[in-house]
Amino acid sequence: MRKNERTELVQKVINIILTGKNEDFSFITAGWLARKVNTSPANLARVFKRETGRTLQRFLISEKLYRSAVLFSEYRDIKVGEAAAAVDYRSTSHFISVFKKNYGASPNMYHRYVPRKRTISKKKRK
Numbered sequence: 001m002r003k004n005e006r007t008e009l010v011q012k013v014i015n016i017i018l019t020g021k022n023e024d025f026s027f028i029t030a031g032w033l034a035r036k037v038n039t040s041p042a043n044l045a046r047v048f049k050r051e052t053g054r055t056l057q058r059f060l061i062s063e064k065l066y067r068s069a070v071l072f073s074e075y076r077d078i079k080v081g082e083a084a085a086a087v088d089y090r091s092t093s094h095f096i097s098v099f100k101k102n103y104g105a106s107p108n109m110y111h112r113y114v115p116r117k118r119t120i121s122k123k124k125r126k
Contacts (some may be wrong), residue, residue: 010051012037013044017060021065025088029112064088065102068095072111080107 013033020028033056034041048056064087071083084095084107099107 006047006051009037009039009044010048013048014059017063022071022086023088025060025064028060031071061098062102065099068099068101068107069110069114072107073114078111080111083107 013036016036017028030041030045034044037044037046045056048054048059050093052059054062068083068087071078071086081092081097084092087095089095090096096107098108103110
């Protein structure tokens, strides 16, 4: 595979990931992505790492965490478990651990200090 072909392949994969909805993360895997771009999962993983310097799995985790951080900034009332579930983390404790490792703060701490745009519930606060 030539350099240009590898770059195009990786760009297609990144575009698929970035344009997906949060709930899409339940089926976005290396195997699923490889089928979408007509290659093998092993080849996709190898090409992705060569072109980006990051593993495909690391890229997927980063995108999930980024999207959860966006949820925290957009919704005042969102709970950590809701944000975790929205980006397909089935274990809130695992989500908290991964979030803290990547952002240097727990989701609760991040959520507490990040500026928020709106609320989820329609309840009025006193």
